Each structure stands twice: as C-alpha cells, then as structure tokens.
Amino acid sequence: MQGLVVGAPRSGAGKTTLMLALLAAFRRRGLRVGAAKSGPDYIDPAFHEAASARPSGNLDSWAMPPRLLESRAAAAGQGLDLLLVESAMGLFDGAGAEPGRQGSAADLAARFGLPVLLLLDVSGQSQTAAALARGFATHRDGVRLAGVVLNRVASPRHRAGAAEAIGAIGLPVLGALPRDAALSLPERHLGLVQAREQQELPALLERLATLAETALDLDAILAAAAPLPATPALSGGLPGAPALPPPGQRIALADDAAFSFLYPHVAEGWRAAGATLHPFSPLADEPPPPGCDACWLPGGYPELHAGRLAAAGRFLDGLRRFAEDHPVHGECGGYMLLGQGLEDASGQRHAMAGLLSHATSFARRRMNLGYRQAVLLAEGPLGRAGTVLRGHEFHYATVTEAGDDAPLATLSDARGQALGAGGGQRGRVSGSFFHAIAQQEA
Structure with missing residues (x-):
C-alpha cells in the first residue's frame, strides 16, 4: 500500500x-x-x-x-x-x-x-x-x-x-x-x-x-x-489498542441528521469487543430499540432541529424510560438534548429530555474549539473513575443554566492548562461537550 x-x-x-x-x-x-x-x-x-x-x-x-x-x-x-x-x-x-x-x-x-x-x-x-x-x-x-x-x-x-x-x-x-x-x-x-x-x-x-x-x-x-514502514502494528504483529470501552453489549445509537458524529474507529472498536450497534432516529420519533443495555447520543446538529426533537414525544418518553434502568451518554449535541432546554438560533426555547439539569443556547453563541484531556470523576459509560481520555470540543452553543448535576470529568487543554470540571452526571445519565477519541494507555 x-x-x-x-x-x-x-x-x-x-x-x-x-x-x-x-x-x-x-x-x-x-x-x-x-x-x-x-x-x-x-x-x-x-x-x-x-x-x-x-x-x-x-x-x-x-x-x-x-x-x-x-x-x-x-x-x-x-x-x-x-x-x-x-x-x-x-x-x-x-x-x-x-x-x-x-x-x-x-x-x-x-x-x-x-x-x-x-x-x-x-x-x-x-x-x-x-x-x-x-x-x-x-x-x-x-x-x-x-x-x-x-x-x-x-x-x-x-x-x-x-x-x-x-x-x-x-x-x-x-x-x-x-x-x-x-x-x-x-x-x-x-x-x-x-x-x-x-x-x-x-x-x-x-x-x-x-x-x-x-x-x-x-x-x-x-x-x-x-x-508505509513495516512497524509491528502496521505489519499485523500487534493487536489494535482499544479506543473507548463499549458502554454496553447492545448499544442503542442515535443516528440521523441531528445526531451523526460518531468516530468510525470508536464504532469499530466496540464491535471488535463484541458489542452490537442498533441505530434509531430521534427525528423520526423512534425510542431506543428494545433489548439494548446502553444508549449513546452522538454530537450533530440538534440546534437545527430543536422544534422537531421537542415534539418527538415517543422518542423522549422512551429515552426517559430507558434511562431508569440503563446508562445513557450524550456527546456535545447529545449532551444538549439531555438537558432541560435548548434555545434555537432565533432564541426560542424548546424543552429537551430533562435527564440532566443544565440548559443550552444556540442563540447566544460562542465558539469553543480545541483538544481536551479528560479525567473521569466517577464510573460511567466512558469508563471507570480516574480514566484518562483525549478528545476535543467544537461547538457554538453555550450553557445558559449550569444545573446542579455532579461533574463528569476534570478537563485540560492540549498543553495541560486546567479548564476545570465539565459535563454532568446524574444517576445512569451522563454527558458533556467533550468528544472522546481515545482512552490513554496507563
């Protein structure tokens, strides 16, 4: 090659x-x-x-x-x-x-x-x-x-x-x-x-x-x-290192025009670990599929579809019921959906899932862009407490109501500058603006 x-x-x-x-x-x-x-x-x-x-x-x-x-x-x-x-x-x-x-x-x-x-x-x-x-x-x-x-x-x-x-x-x-x-x-x-x-x-x-x-x-x-040079991994002599642990064995995965930002290497790593992915569409008012034991809400463009999402009662009710017994994690756009409300570009507020206590706005924009290192503060879908992850943020939405959930992780930038705590965790539900790319080797 x-x-x-x-x-x-x-x-x-x-x-x-x-x-x-x-x-x-x-x-x-x-x-x-x-x-x-x-x-x-x-x-x-x-x-x-x-x-x-x-x-x-x-x-x-x-x-x-x-x-x-x-x-x-x-x-x-x-x-x-x-x-x-x-x-x-x-x-x-x-x-x-x-x-x-x-x-x-x-x-x-x-x-x-x-x-x-x-x-x-x-x-x-x-x-x-x-x-x-x-x-x-x-x-x-x-x-x-x-x-x-x-x-x-x-x-x-x-x-x-x-x-x-x-x-x-x-x-x-x-x-x-x-x-x-x-x-x-x-x-x-x-x-x-x-x-x-x-x-x-x-x-x-x-x-x-x-x-x-x-x-x-x-x-x-x-x-x-x-x-490409003949390194051990490129020659097939090393097994693929893990990216992220699968949050469950049967993963309900939101996948449509509002939620599509899932890295291929993450999905492939989950499948290699024996997990299966079961896509569903919040925009089509579909709840997480039955029989799944975890739900993943990727990033995407919920701010462009906030009205449709707020009106998707079958999806929202199904997600809430699912979260009573199973882990749910939202990244960026998924995190926005998990909150109490989302303001669209015109400033109109739409009720979201309410599984976390924050609220976000796309009307009051500020670009957030950069690599992030996260250290998890408690066990959840991303791993055990103390797990170190690397990833990034890229969004224009702002948090307008911080809420009172326990923080998900402590964050720093690519040069080690501390950025404080980020995200939220309540019961089995977690989320943040942080997109995880890979767990770091110990």
Whole structure:
C-alpha cells in the first residue's frame, strides 16, 4: 500500500475538493483508493467514503496513543493500492507540546514516511507561491514534499508564473485547479454540510473526477506515493489498542441528521469487543430499540432541529424510560438534548429530555474549539473513575443554566492548562461537550 498526505497552509485552501477529485479519478481508473482525515473531524470522512466507496476514518497523533495510531493507519490502508490522508487546518498546525504528538498532519507524514502533496491557493499571488513552497519543503526534518498543486488559478498566464517559480526551486507542479465557485461545497457553522444531506454529491464527484483527469498529473501523483514502514502494528504483529470501552453489549445509537458524529474507529472498536450497534432516529420519533443495555447520543446538529426533537414525544418518553434502568451518554449535541432546554438560533426555547439539569443556547453563541484531556470523576459509560481520555470540543452553543448535576470529568487543554470540571452526571445519565477519541494507555 502506497500513501500520500494532502496538505495546505491553512483551512479553506481547497484540500477536501482536491481529495475528492483525486479519490474519484483514481477510483474511475479502477484503483483501490481510500482516505483518512488527520485530526478530529466527523464530516470530511463521509465525503471521502462517498468518493472512494470505502470507509474513511481519522488518524490523530495527539489524541491516539501510538499503538492505536499505528493500528488505525494499518486499518485505513488495508487492501488499498493508495491511501490519501487529508490534513486538518495547515500541514504543521497542531496543539500539543510533545514532538511527534502535536496532532498535525506533519506528524503523520514524518511518522509513516508519507510524502506531502502541497495544495497552494494562489489567488492574489503568483511567483510568491514559490517562497511558500520553499518554506514548506524545509520547515521540518522528516517531512518531504512530493510536489505542488495550484488552486484557484485565474488564467494560463497566472498558472505559468507560479509554476515556473516553483519549478525553479526544484519542486514539481503536479497540476492546477481553476478558480470556479461551482466546485465549492456548501458549508455551515461546524464545517461542510454533511454528505448525507447533499443530493447533488454524486454528480459533483463525476465532475471532479473529469477535472482531475484534465487538470492534474495523476500518473506523477501516483508515482510520488510511498509505502508505509513495516512497524509491528502496521505489519499485523500487534493487536489494535482499544479506543473507548463499549458502554454496553447492545448499544442503542442515535443516528440521523441531528445526531451523526460518531468516530468510525470508536464504532469499530466496540464491535471488535463484541458489542452490537442498533441505530434509531430521534427525528423520526423512534425510542431506543428494545433489548439494548446502553444508549449513546452522538454530537450533530440538534440546534437545527430543536422544534422537531421537542415534539418527538415517543422518542423522549422512551429515552426517559430507558434511562431508569440503563446508562445513557450524550456527546456535545447529545449532551444538549439531555438537558432541560435548548434555545434555537432565533432564541426560542424548546424543552429537551430533562435527564440532566443544565440548559443550552444556540442563540447566544460562542465558539469553543480545541483538544481536551479528560479525567473521569466517577464510573460511567466512558469508563471507570480516574480514566484518562483525549478528545476535543467544537461547538457554538453555550450553557445558559449550569444545573446542579455532579461533574463528569476534570478537563485540560492540549498543553495541560486546567479548564476545570465539565459535563454532568446524574444517576445512569451522563454527558458533556467533550468528544472522546481515545482512552490513554496507563
């Protein structure tokens, strides 16, 4: 299996569009091509899967212990001719202080020896792009550029100016994508509008595959890929390290447009431990399925569907009955649903499940974004008291009523700065804005 990292200087440079074009074009060629996303991201992997027809997951050097990271890389590349890893934010952007565990795509490139295909948005510049490319090529030992793709090129003259300057420093330009608003994917407050909500996505993927065939040197890009090194986990010599313990053996899993943010590696780990997942839709007014012994409410967009959720009496009553005898855990959006009420963007308050005593608002917004380390304060669906987890927060909702529940965990950021207690726990019910990625090795 060969691999490449697709990186850029920043978010919004067009990495996901390039990824989809490459995946669709190589799949059209008959290659077994797949993808992974660097860092915490629920949304982009679903687009990868749509383009490649193969599951896509996450590789996170900060949140995942080394053995888990290696086992996830092995799983991501299993049976493939080519694995493309999409960078989050800029190539070198991370948060941790420990070298090699900062959460950046550059960590993955260095750890696994994968060359980087650098995407440069050259709108508003030309030859200056060469200075950026030179900086990326020399910034970090162990990170090697395979070549450059230019994005948002306005004309043949524009392309030539940037490409000649980059070629003069010894880096190949392996393609150029035009400035075309029709190639953009629609966005909302947490990123791209989810793949499951975009009916035009198959047609867009066909256009992107054709664009890649005409605008990119696919043969050179494929030739630039490198094999992953033969580490014990990647060679099958180490068992996959656990991510999160399953909260039960039969897990009722909320799964619809309001609740969809579950990491694939978490679900796979639960199944590997013998658990089964039983999806249900709160938006369709479905209660947790009978016979389940735990309920998991993932993050998502409850703020966009608050009225429908408040009116879903069969779901809410069923969830309350379920919580009398079984553990229920909510992450981010699920945590918002478990509270007393949720204000939508207009400021209208909608009654929620009332299983925890806090209330939240999407009208009074404040962005919360960053890695988090959590130490559990009591036993619950996430593990025993004292368990150390790593994950992240990304939400705009605020807590308007703190409530009086016992806190779920103490939190710190990626550099160890204490953030105080977070989340809530009452009886068998728990939740927080914290998205767990992996339990840390003792």
